[in-house]
Amino acid sequence: MELPKTYDSKSAESKWYEIWEKGSYFKPKKGKAGKPFSIIMPPPNVTGQLHMGHALDITTQDALIRFKRMKGFETLFLPGMDHAGISTQVVVEKKVKQEEGKSRHDFTREEFLEKIWQWKKEYGGIIIKQQKAMGASPDWDYFMFTMDKEANEAVNKVFVSLYNEGLIYQDDRLVNWDTVLQSAISDAEVEYKEVKGKFYHIFYKVKDSDIKLEIATTRPETLLGDTAIAVNPNDERWNSLIGKKAIVPICNREVPIIGDEYVDMEKGTGCLKVTPGHDFNDFEIGKRHKLETINILNLDGSLNEYGLEWANKSTKETRKGVLKKLEELEQLGDIKDHIHQVGHGDRSKTVIEPILSKQWFLNVHDMAERAVNAVEKDETKFYPKGWENTYFSWLREPKDWCLSRQLWWGHQIPVFTCKSCNKQWASEQHPSSCPDCSHQEIAQDPDVLDTWFSSGLWPFSTLGWPDPERMSERKFDTFYSTSVLVTGFDIIFFWVARMMMMGLKNLDKVPFEKVYIHAIVRDKEGRKMSKSLGNGIDPLDMIEHYGADALRYTLAAGSGYNRNLNLDSERIAGYRNFINKIWNAFRFIQPFLNDADPKLPDQLNHHERWILSELNMVTKQVNESMEEFRFDDSCSQIYGFVYDKFCSWFIEVSKNILHGDDQDLKIQRASVLKFSFKKVLALLHPFAPYITEELWSYLKDPSEDLLIVQDFPEYDSSLDFKQDQDLMNNFIEVITAVRNLRANVNIGPKEPLAIEVFTDHNELKQYLNDETEALKDIGRLKEITVKTKGLDRPKKSVMSVTSFTEVFLPLEGVIDLNDQIGRLEKSLQKTEKEYSKYANKLKNEKFMKNAPDEVVNEVKQNAAELSEKLKAIRENLDIFKS
């Protein structure tokens, strides 16, 4: 059968994914390791399209899962999807607006929710197909959506228990109000961005006096809600005014002048207007001084009746109007440019207005403390460890979590109020009557919970909690705590911290033993990939062009303990070439497979021991680096082995045997090739599942199952052959020397040469004699003579010196002696420089006294080898010069 010259990723990908999925290969099964390994996939948004961040998520998680599955762990990779409250509702609102010209308020809540579900059915979850294209191997039967009734059950259960414990409470507070979404959002959802603004200086008159207080503000329109003027009680300039009244311009409100240490005498003018209704700090001052809190805004951000003539106008218009009026009143002072940080909603990108409103809060104080302790005690470990700081920094100063959102799409808050007696209580089930007065008219709180509330429960709600039957079906006891959480650092606060708190609170057990924080994917210039910059690389495009394996390998090779992964599509092309290289290595060995024994032969020669030993080293390193999430190391180890050992040398030195007549040798070599190539495929499989499964199907014995469930290679001490590795390095040096000489004297690669090699290294001499056929083949030589160093050096020749050999290429006709001498002198210089490095150390008494023996010995050995090389070069130079 003739295989095509290039690997066709598309046909392999669709073929194997279906076989794996239909064959239930993704399902957890008890394996030889006898231990569970579980990863809960961070649920992508139902509105999501696969981007490179997801692709990286999938790649690293799936590599771990496939690795552990092959090692015989009972692996669960649990997929899911997030309802993404705000994003989804916004998407559907936009669609309805476009198609029907209506807003959500033109529908009842039930009607609109029905539209969202309909949207979800039609358009949601495209990302699932995209995850499959990446080759993700989760057990799809475990799939869960955060709005499924099972998830809702968990949400209600947790909410009610926290409510009954008094940790969830309702309060009138200043919250971050998103005027576009018309909902409160949590502190974590506010992004601070630098904005160019202005400092407006305003004069406030002091009542019954001629004094005018100059006050600086960036938001002059908020003066309509001022309820005090504050100065620092230690401020000699103003503290005598404390207790007097000031008059707020325009609205002419009389407000007290108060003293508060919060006021910074250096900042601004040293006087502060206090607006408790629209500033977090002012709100605190207001509480301390029992000030009135005035709300001047409507929920859409426009001014309310306190806005006077600007009622129903935007804050922007109001600001203009207020300034103009102040100018007319001659109460406007300097205006200075000012750069400051302003909070924006991370979804809507609009300026966040602090607004007083009644919201549900969760007191996280104790939960946060436990979450901190668990990490301090290593119950959960971060990789890389540095990210613990980010986690701690948030949890050590926790603010109560604003849980309620004024949206429709989400888990409705399970708090009920009796319309008759006003009793308020929380209940997991929708109650039919009031527990106190039995009245049947009951209202449920209209708000829904922050999306992250249900996400916080994800590690256990997906495993069936709280229903005992479901928990046993889903093997809760086996898989909780989960083994690893893989995610990006941007959601350590949002998600990791919340899962930790919720897991510890509800189950007394951490939700995951390890957290691997991977890099953020950026473009090749290190910029964040974004739609507006147009610098995004679409994973699906890349799969289309280069194949899923190439994309996965690129992402894995770029993933270690780094915080940025700058991705260039050229790198993906590079790894596509690597995948193709594997394909062609297979094309080479394939015709000889029939001769191969399924087992490793008892007899092994130099090169066979060498390749097995190299493979063994790589196997060891890959196993180790995978455990530490150093995918970059794993990938470069395998890459180097495949290219530089297996393809460049082992296949090359095998050609003369495979094309030769010695049947026994042929079988032996074919067996080793097959054995080692199968191991390579297994090592590669976690990163490049498709091509490896494809090639495995040609290589496997009939009794063997698919590669996805084969044993992962393990280190085997009986396959360590150090001496063969050393000798092979010398062998490679000789070949390289020949190629070098050929290039130096401009002899084409096809011209067969005769060479003479001189060496005093007895094992190497034997080795070179054993392998003359290989040498001839690779070096394009017609003859090779191996001799003891010393006499008989050929006269008319060019030569090169390696660690243990002198390689001579005798030349007929005239050779350019000067050229040859020049080359040798260059080599001499280089070697001398290197030698002196070591020689100086050996002369250094302090070094000899202080350095550890092993270092001294190594230096001695290097010096000896270089000294011999120097001697050889000098001798040969003398000959050429004479």
Next chain:
RNA sequence: GGGCGAUUAGCUCAGCUGGGAGAGCGCUACCCUUACAAGGUAGAUGUCGGCGGUUCGAUCCCGUCAUCGCCCACCA
């Protein structure tokens, strides 16, 4: 303002507990050599950000400065 991180070949980055620096891509020259031109062979390139210190020895440890990035806090 507080914290974290980075600075190594043209680009992207490795470099584990200190023993004289590596990879991939790119570049140059020569090769369509019977697995692979998505390939092969040979090659060039670094004051390891600056300055001090510890040490026999520093890319690695300490101090300091510079530049860049991120997170948190702060709408006077």
